[in-house]
Amino acid sequence: MHKPIPLSDNIYYVGVNDRRTALFENMWPLHRGVSYNSYLIVDEKITLIDTVEVGHTDKWLARVRALIGTRPIDYLVVNHMEPDHSGAIHLLREIYPNLVIVGNKKTLPMIDGFYGISDKLQEVNEGESLSTGQHRLTFYTVPMVHWPESMVCYEETTGTLFSSDAFGSFGSLDGGIFDDEIDFDHFRDEMRRYYSNIVGKYGNPVQKALSKLGSLNLQTIAPSHGPIYRERIAEMLAMYDQWSRYDGEKGVVIAYASMYGNTEEMAEAIARELAVCGIRHVRMFDVSKTHPSYIISDIFKYKGLILGSPTYSNELHPNMEALVMKLQHMGVTSHVYGAFGSFTWSGAAAKKLAEAGESLKWELVAPQVEEKQGLKAEKYEACLALGRAMANRLNEIFG
Numbered sequence: 001m002h003k004p005i006p007l008s009d010n011i012y013y014v015g016v017n018d019r020r021t022a023l024f025e026n027m028w029p030l031h032r033g034v035s036y037n038s039y040l041i042v043d044e045k046i047t048l049i050d051t052v053e054v055g056h057t058d059k060w061l062a063r064v065r066a067l068i069g070t071r072p073i074d075y076l077v078v079n080h081m082e083p084d085h086s087g088a089i090h091l092l093r094e095i096y097p098n099l100v101i102v103g104n105k106k107t108l109p110m111i112d113g114f115y116g117i118s119d120k121l122q123e124v125n126e127g128e129s130l131s132t133g134q135h136r137l138t139f140y141t142v143p144m145v146h147w148p149e150s151m152v153c154y155e156e157t158t159g160t161l162f163s164s165d166a167f168g169s170f171g172s173l174d175g176g177i178f179d180d181e182i183d184f185d186h187f188r189d190e191m192r193r194y195y196s197n198i199v200g201k202y203g204n205p206v207q208k209a210l211s212k213l214g215s216l217n218l219q220t221i222a223p224s225h226g227p228i229y230r231e232r233i234a235e236m237l238a239m240y241d242q243w244s245r246y247d248g249e250k251g252v253v254i255a256y257a258s259m260y261g262n263t264e265e266m267a268e269a270i271a272r273e274l275a276v277c278g279i280r281h282v283r284m285f286d287v288s289k290t291h292p293s294y295i296i297s298d299i300f301k302y303k304g305l306i307l308g309s310p311t312y313s314n315e316l317h318p319n320m321e322a323l324v325m326k327l328q329h330m331g332v333t334s335h336v337y338g339a340f341g342s343f344t345w346s347g348a349a350a351k352k353l354a355e356a357g358e359s360l361k362w363e364l365v366a367p368q369v370e371e372k373q374g375l376k377a378e379k380y381e382a383c384l385a386l387g388r389a390m391a392n393r394l395n396e397i398f399g
């Protein structure tokens with residue numbers, strides 16, 4: 001019943017869409033769903049590359065069986081052990097008892113640890129190959145893109161890189177599977193939100209992976225989530241290079257917390273002055289309204305960042321504190337920065353925000369601005385000066 005979706009001769013897409021789960025990793029909103037990609041090589045040896053989230057096993061296996069009928073699966077390659085890809089391993093082994101599971105030396109103990117499977121495991125080392133008949137898979141470890149055991153494999157006769165979480169995206173595949181079948185602009189933001197929040201902490205490992213894989217003749221990139229790329233490969237590599245160097249574009253994210261509007265008034269003044277000074281990309285977020293994953297995604301996109309918070313029990317507003325801690329944990333670098341805040345009896349927030357930027361070695365463009373109670377002329381002018389200083393610095397950098 002399922003019409004095959006070939007990547008090339010005898011290599012098929014057998015992934016599934018999930019439009020029901022609200023939160024990926026029980027944390028990241030999936031307003032446009034997600035796909036769990038899996039691939040099948042129908043050769044002398046039948047080989048699956050990754051499974052899917054366990055709740056989707058039935059529809060996934062239906063796609064597999066439509067291609068191979070009652071033939072058994074010989075190999076399962078496990079590129080990544082996160083349960084959205086490994087979740088159906090134990091069921092697959094029950095259905096195909098002679099299945100050989102292929103992974104690297106860090107993967108195999110995890111398979112035992114998660115699923116109690118310790119037999120018919122085949123270890124592959126860096127650069128080793130596995131022949132399936134007409135096709136040959138070569139394995140490359142990419143530690144911390146996104147877990148320590150993360151691995152990719154490259155099928156050399158077709159130039160296909162099964163890239164695991166690398167180059168993945170949120171968003172279900174709504175008919176179109178390949179980049180030339182979709183409106184890619186619809187995916188670009190979700191791809192960056194996926195990268196920045198899921199892999200963004202690991203800029204250095206991503207750089208190492210890019211230099212390792214850069215010499216391969218890449219015809220197709222087949223990730224574990226989102227579209228498969230065959231037209232936009234150079235663009236994908238360039239985007240990953242830029243993001244993993246935390247190298248933002250000309251533009252400013254203003255993220256603020258505000259309970260009663262005083263801090264927000266300061267944000268409005270800063271934003272207006274940025275626009276007056278020629279900054280066309282200004283993205284404002286109320287951190288109590290917008291999930292941090294969207295804010296972090298835009299922080300990866302733009303070079304300028306301005307954070308504002310009221311003082312709350314001598315600390316930052318809790319939602320701003322959560323965002324700042326996340327940025328610190330991720331070690332997001334290379335931003336030009338400003339800070340502001342509001343208080344009533346004893347201010348602390350603006351100074352804490354300035355210190356947070358310092359801890360991440362962000363370049364402070366102007367002293368932090370902090371107002372006591374309602375915004376008045378002097379601090380209003382200081383907000384404009386902060387906006388101007390940010391715009392001037394970005395104009396210097398980008399022209």
Ligand SMILES: Cc1cc2nc3c(=O)[nH]c(=O)nc-3n(C[C@H](O)[C@H](O)[C@H](O)COP(=O)(O)O)c2cc1C
Binds near residue numbers: 257260347373
């Ligand atoms: C729960 C709570 C805790 C606060 N804690 C402090 C504080 O520790 N120090 C202070 O000076 N002001 C404190 N304030 C006052 C706010 O910082 C101040 O009113 C500020 O202008 C609020 O900014 P907003 O209008 O953007 O919410 C607190 C206010 C609330 C509601």
